[in-house]
Amino acid sequence: MIQATTSTDPFTLEALANTASDSLVPNQQDTPRGLLQQADCYLQRFIKYPGIVVCHSYAEFIHAIWLEMDVDVTSFVPQPFKLYVHGRCYIPDCYVIHKGQPQVIELKAEGQFNVAWLNEIALYFKWHDLPFSVISNDAMLSHETEALHWLPIIQLLAQANEIGIQTEKIEFKLLDKSYSLGTSYVGNLITPGATDQYLERIALYRLIYAHRLLVDLRYRPLSWDTELSLCPLYGDND
Amino acid sequence: MPSLWRQRLIAQPEWGVMRNWPSIDISVFSSYQRKRFQQNFDAVKRALQGDALRDIAHDIRIHPSALTRLLNRCLGGSLEQEPTLTMGLIPRHRIHTGMRRKPLSSNNSPSGHAHSFTYLLNTVSGLKQHLTKIIKHAKQPSRRGQNITPKAFHSAFIQYLRGTNWPQDLYPFNVSSLGYESARKYLKQKQIEQGIPKLCKRIISSTQVTSRYLSSVEIDAQTIDCHGAVTVALNEDYEDLRISRIHLLQARDVGTGCVLGYILSLTPTYTADDVLALLSLLVRPWKPISLTAPGLSYPPGGCFPAELGEEYRQLMIGMIRMDNALAHLAHKVRSYICNTLGASLNFGLVKQPKGRNTIEHAFAKLNIDIHRLPSTTGSHSQDPVKEPTRHFKKAPLVSLRVLEETVSVILAEHNIRPVGNLGGQSPLSQVRYQCAQHLFAIRPPSIKNNLNAFIGDRFVTIQQDKNHTPHIHFEGVRYRGDSIQQAMLVRTKVNIQFDRRDIRRLSVNTLKGESLGYVYAPKTWQRFPHSLTTRKYINRIIRKSLIERDDPLSGYFNYLLKHRRLPSHALEMVRVYRESIDENDKVSVLENEISSTALLTAQQRRNVLKKIPAWKPDMINRRK
Numbered sequence: 059m060i061q062a063t064t065s066t067d068p069f070t071l072e073a074l075a076n077t078a079s080d081s082l083v084p085n086q087q088d089t090p091r092g093l094l095q096q097a098d099c100y101l102q103r104f105i106k107y108p109g110i111v112v113c114h115s116y117a118e119f120i121h122a123i124w125l126e127m128d129v130d131v132t133s134f135v136p137q138p139f140k141l142y143v144h145g146r147c148y149i150p151d152c153y154v155i156h157k158g159q160p161q162v163i164e165l166k167a168e169g170q171f172n173v174a175w176l177n178e179i180a181l182y183f184k185w186h187d188l189p190f191s192v193i194s195n196d197a198m199l200s201h202e203t204e205a206l207h208w209l210p211i212i213q214l215l216a217q218a219n220e221i222g223i224q225t226e227k228i229e230f231k232l233l234d235k236s237y238s239l240g241t242s243y244v245g246n247l248i249t250p251g252a253t254d255q256y257l258e259r260i261a262l263y264r265l266i267y268a269h270r271l272l273v274d275l276r277y278r279p280l281s282w283d284t285e286l287s288l289c290p291l292y293g294d295n296d
Numbered sequence: 297m298p299s300l301w302r303q304r305l306i307a308q309p310e311w312g313v314m315r316n317w318p319s320i321d322i323s324v325f326s327s328y329q330r331k332r333f334q335q336n337f338d339a340v341k342r343a344l345q346g347d348a349l350r351d352i353a354h355d356i357r358i359h360p361s362a363l364t365r366l367l368n369r370c371l372g373g374s375l376e377q378e379p380t381l382t383m384g385l386i387p388r389h390r391i392h393t394g395m396r397r398k399p400l401s402s403n404n405s406p407s408g409h410a411h412s413f414t415y416l417l418n419t420v421s422g423l424k425q426h427l428t429k430i431i432k433h434a435k436q437p438s439r440r441g442q443n444i445t446p447k448a449f450h451s452a453f454i455q456y457l458r459g460t461n462w463p464q465d466l467y468p469f470n471v472s473s474l475g476y477e478s479a480r481k482y483l484k485q486k487q488i489e490q491g492i493p494k495l496c497k498r499i500i501s502s503t504q505v506t507s508r509y510l511s512s513v514e515i516d517a518q519t520i521d522c523h524g525a526v527t528v529a530l531n532e533d534y535e536d537l538r539i540s541r542i543h544l545l546q547a548r549d550v551g552t553g554c555v556l557g558y559i560l561s562l563t564p565t566y567t568a569d570d571v572l573a574l575l576s577l578l579v580r581p582w583k584p585i586s587l588t589a590p591g592l593s594y595p596p597g598g599c600f601p602a603e604l605g606e607e608y609r610q611l612m613i614g615m616i617r618m619d620n621a622l623a624h625l626a627h628k629v630r631s632y633i634c635n636t637l638g639a640s641l642n643f644g645l646v647k648q649p650k651g652r653n654t655i656e657h658a659f660a661k662l663n664i665d666i667h668r669l670p671s672t673t674g675s676h677s678q679d680p681v682k683e684p685t686r687h688f689k690k691a692p693l694v695s696l697r698v699l700e701e702t703v704s705v706i707l708a709e710h711n712i713r714p715v716g717n718l719g720g721q722s723p724l725s726q727v728r729y730q731c732a733q734h735l736f737a738i739r740p741p742s743i744k745n746n747l748n749a750f751i752g753d754r755f756v757t758i759q760q761d762k763n764h765t766p767h768i769h770f771e772g773v774r775y776r777g778d779s780i781q782q783a784m785l786v787r788t789k790v791n792i793q794f795d796r797r798d799i800r801r802l803s804v805n806t807l808k809g810e811s812l813g814y815v816y817a818p819k820t821w822q823r824f825p826h827s828l829t830t831r832k833y834i835n836r837i838i839r840k841s842l843i844e845r846d847d848p849l850s851g852y853f854n855y856l857l858k859h860r861r862l863p864s865h866a867l868e869m870v871r872v873y874r875e876s877i878d879e880n881d882k883v884s885v886l887e888n889e890i891s892s893t894a895l896l897t898a899q900q901r902r903n904v905l906k907k908i909p910a911w912k913p914d915m916i917n918r919r920k
Contacts, residue, residue, distance in 0.1 A: 279508065
């Protein structure tokens, strides 16, 4: 992660006047049809953002999945504000609430960001108590495999949340079963072909999503023989 | 600052061992070059081993300074750059691009003209930018631009130098050709450089190779490379008509290469409704066409995965990849994929079809069979397999029906053909294997009935003019019904739901979601089922005053019949005909989707519809 320079010397304070915005209330900005046609756009419904997220590059899409996987992130808003830097429109990529603190993130390929702009934008956000950071696309793409393995879990849960499916009781049952088994596998907890297999899967996926059951999806997608382990903190409490 | 060979060895001692130098294939050299190369190699090797340079030079009969030059050629140069090493041993091999060190030749001090042109480009202020601008403008022709020639380019070069008061006794003015050949070479080199396409630095697709079923699905459309024909029964006479080419929309799974579904669109350009129809096929059982063409049959077991069972239709799709066609960008398509199917949607980069090579390859493969038909258009206008122009006046022998059946059989057969990249398995058996072995995300069973892609909704206001009953404006038509005959509803906003394939009636709901009932189109629009697309076409030609507003449906059929010899109109006639007779399917969907407060039960509706005869073109004449 590249941290923007945020010194507040007189020169940069003068430069603060070059940046302005309509509003700093995070709200996904509309993607014009031209950009939808020209850019490598990805559309997906996520859990931590209510609505369809439009990502303008593959790295942004992976980043959005990465935010979903992070338990410290409570919500995020893609393309949150419209800023005017030297009279030109600039929309940062993401507004994230991380451990209760808001921050603004920009994803960029190495060396593609105007450093002078970067400092001005960082200063502007600092003035409004919003930390600003730039993440390189390559850094994000190094997590590609794991993020893509998490995608089916996020897709299923996003749809289940949209419908309003409740699975609390089944979640407790699965946790109890997992605790009694010690190290368990997905195939031990949910039964293939069962009549309520959908609810069981939702419950299991919710436990994994909340990191109450830990899985390693760095190399392989979730399958029947994926090993599940209880979150240490959760196990201690029991 | 260039360093000498000894400084290089002090800074980078690894080059002091010849074993670390790159090897080159000397068999491509001439015998003379090979001999000299070997001599140089031996000399440098001995020098690096510590032999005295004088002794080595004496042995190989060269001057010691020549040996020092050879060593500097191999190991000298800037320490920040890689040394030349083995390439420096090749005799007469030019290592560095030449540059002019002497001042330019003049009448007072004549000298050679080598590298004088490059010298001018680097020293005369603005000359290089001026010439580059000329070449760049010629590459992207504008209305005020010119097609550059070497002569014109050279003139621009000379003109610029004269404009800067360049001395008349210096190069190029002291040469008879005025540096024409150098200018020509420079122009050609730059034109070639600009003609080379730039490599795409952006990542156009994932680096991950997916093999999981449904983790990535690619959708695209193509105009089928073949004309078809239809036969119209007109006044108890039959007439063969040529129809314009139809579009094939196809969905393929990337992991297994399995064809998930296809749709043949009969509209001039395929629409978002066609894309939705294709998407809805992925979650509905497949109905094979009843084959009529002699010799054509589905291979045993040949079908699409949705036909295999309910558990195959329940699986969630990971990513749907499409190109950026307008039909794909429609809001209803985006909403259906992201909200209803719960999948991710990707529009690839412009002009980068290789990001979706599975589907692009699928069309190329299908064309191998389609190009066998005699009425094919081939791949391009000069393709020798294309139908001869002299046949254009007559309708082709291949009918639309046969064309549809052929495509259906080819795609169904593809799914059961064993392929090498799946280890000798067929795509369908791979799908079965993966579904049995792997854990897949499944769609909630509760939304099974909400997967109909054709249900649209809008917010409208109930209107009432003087002496008129309350009504709803929808696509240029006033809809009325008992459900909105209440004074309190006038000027209120309501939500209407409709089936895009049959918009004769609308379901009205309040903004709170309470169902009010149905409203119906006027009787002039009630005679035949018609889709939203048809209504838009009819409204368009009414606005052009091509048909009367009084009886639009009959007017439209009559209009199509009148222009039936135009292939596009003949195709539209087929589409409208199919739309008007394909009633049973829509009724069943409506029963599922719209609440049971309908005026007629399903059975009553079917009985009523049975009384309405299927449309034929001669009906219009009978009415007259």
